[in-house]
Amino acid sequence: MAIRFFNSLTETKEVFEPAEPDRVRIYSCGPTVYNYNHLGNFRAYVFVDLLRRFLRLRGFGLDHSVNITDVEDKIIENAHRAGLSIEEFTAPYIEAFLEDLRYLKLEEVEHRPRATRSIPAMIELMGRLHQNGHAYQSQGNVYFRLASDPGYGRLSHIEPAALRQAADGRFEADEYSKEDVRDFALWKAPATDYEQRWESPWGPGRPGWHLECSAMIRQIYGAAGVDIHTGGVDLMFPHHENEIAQSCCAYPDDRFVGVWLHNEHLLVEGKKMSKSLGNYFMLRDFMEPERARAIVDQGRAPALILDLLASDRMAGALRYLLIGTHYRQKLNFTFDGLQGAANAIERLQGTIDRLLRIATETAPLEGQGPAPSFVKGAIEEFTAALDDDLNISKALAAVFELNRTLNQALDRNDLGADGVHSGIEAFRMVNQILDVFSFELREVNSDPEHDAIDALVTERNQARANRDFARADEIRNLLRQKGVTLEDTATETLWRRD
Ligand SMILES: [Zn+2]
Structure with a gap:
């Protein structure tokens, strides 16, 4: 079966074929590190983790980059207020970000480039754009000349003419030096006397955010570009649109991105997360007992979250909840859903425990026979669902169907050794994606709570x-x-x- 992904660029499901047959190059836009990451950010990261694990399950090697944006307006301002250098200010947030990822069992990726350490690559890319007439300098800033890219708008499907209207009245005071309101900054001259600056052929300054991703992709992957670029739908315009403009104008003969995958937003109890609604949560609010206690005391979350933390089930439940909705659908995070996720894991874990106990009690059979057809069928359905643009809901439905059939057979006492062993193997395979189960035999009467x-x-x-x-x-x-x-x-x- 072929793997298909929905490419935002063409708005169709396409057969996925990486440039190299056995290795997939992926780039994902990462965090800007001036604070802890909120729950919505993790929707994107968990989706990317699902993508990675699925591709590995399908036999691919991975070469994946997630950038860290460690220079931008808020970082400069907050670091200055705290009397710290950018590096000092961002270090604890970078550490916290990595810790959050480990908490949710998100795999370490192959590269984590940082903006402040990739300046030469950005200057090189800017140099090419300048040479080709796609960029110009004005009052110490360097801008991308949008009118020079006739294909602009190809990803977000916005007509360049409509952009002029959208941009009107939105451009900032320091951007009056632009030829055209639609042009965006590649390089920004220092706006304050305190901010950190880097030397460039166009004078001292710092890079624009869009330039960062284009330059890093070029630096890491060269002319081959990446097979997959991911990010939240909110990044499609202007961020990804600008990435394409920069990369394709700088290197018109090379590939930039094979397929664009965009994940939808996360809602909390059906509403957009916002501080004024009180439904704005950091992952840390659920990770750290003191923070969890605080949001419970404020009446923003039920005591359930304290129970999940106390019984060590929080990380699994969060992971399951975040992974369980198709990436192109809005994910509604609810506390009922969190409890439901914990219950779902418990139900499946109960079956795994049951199978493991039988497998340990019975001596392994010589010359084990084939797996029962319902187990084979479930595995095929699981993979086929993921092959189809990562249809996780359908994949999970296959797992629950398998769970039901296994338990029925166990209740009737007619599963047989082949069924027990293949059942365990099937759950191990599922766990390569979900990573929420334990395969160590637990005490018979242990209750997680x-x-x-x-x-x-x-x-x-x-x-x-x-x-x-x-x-x-x-x-x-x-x-x-x-x-x-x-x-x-x-x-x-x-x-x-x-
Ligand atoms: Zn990016």
């Missing part, structure tokens, strides 16, 4: 002893929502899951 539930039961008994019956009832209800039933005996309180 055991400690958290014990703590609640103790708190309830304390509340009763203090005659705080309102709190005691509240806890009983909370536990009931988790499917936990309490039984008070003369000496202790027992609990069980339904």
Whole structure:
């Protein structure tokens, strides 16, 4: 089966063929490091992780770059206010970003170029544009001459003429030096006396954001360009449009990008994330107990998130929730969805545990037979769904169908050793993508929330002893929502899951 991706440039699903048969070159626009990354950013990063893992599952090697934008207006301003150099100011945010990625089990990529370390490549690209008449200098700035690129608008499908209107009234005061309001800055002369600057043939300054990505792609991948360029839909215009303009005008004979993949936004409880709505979350708000406690106390999140953290299920649930919606659909992050994700993992993990126990208890069979056809079928469906523009919802449906059939066979006691082993192998394969399961045999009666539930039961008994019956009832209800039933005996309180 061929792999197909929806190319934003042509707006069609195309058969995917990398320039080299067994290695895929990918470039993804990365973070600007003046703060911690919010939940919406991770939608893009998790999508890219899915893409990587899928391509590897399909036998490709990977050569993937995610840039770090470590020079731009907010960084310059905030670093100055903090009395730090750009490097000092950005270092903790870069470290935090990498830590966040590891928390969600996002794979390390092959290159992480940084803007401040790629200036020579940017100057070289600018030099070519200047030479070809695609760039001009004005008052210490260098601009891309948009009118010199007749293909401009090819990705966002915006007519250059319409752009003039869109740009009117939006250009900044320091950009009156432009020939045309649509032109964008490649190089910016220092606007303050304190900002860090780099030397260039057009005078001291710093690079524009768009230039960065074009230059890094050229520097890392040369004339071959990349097979896949990813980013959020919000980057399509003007950022990616400008990347294409720069790269294609500087190197008209070379390939820049094979296919453009754009992921949709993340919503929180059906609304766009915004600070004024109180639904704006950093990943750290869910990662760190003190931050989680704070958003619960502010009434912005339910106590559920504390339970998930306490029971070590938060990272998996977040990862599952972020990966589980097709990348071209808006992802609605809800706390019910988060609980649902944790439950889904638990349900599948329960089957894995069941299979593992049988596999350990029974001696391995000599000359194991073929996998039952329903297992083979599920694996084929899973891969075929991902082949079709990473249709994760359909792929997950195949996993749940497999789960159901395996459990039915186990209940009837007729799965057989081949079924048990191939079932485990199928889940291992699925986990190469999802990475949320454990294949270590857990205790038979282990409950992932055991400690958290014990703590609640103790708190309830304390509340009763203090005659705080309102709190005691509240806890009983909370536990009931988790499917936990309490039984008070003369000496202790027992609990069980339904
Ligand atoms: Zn970019």
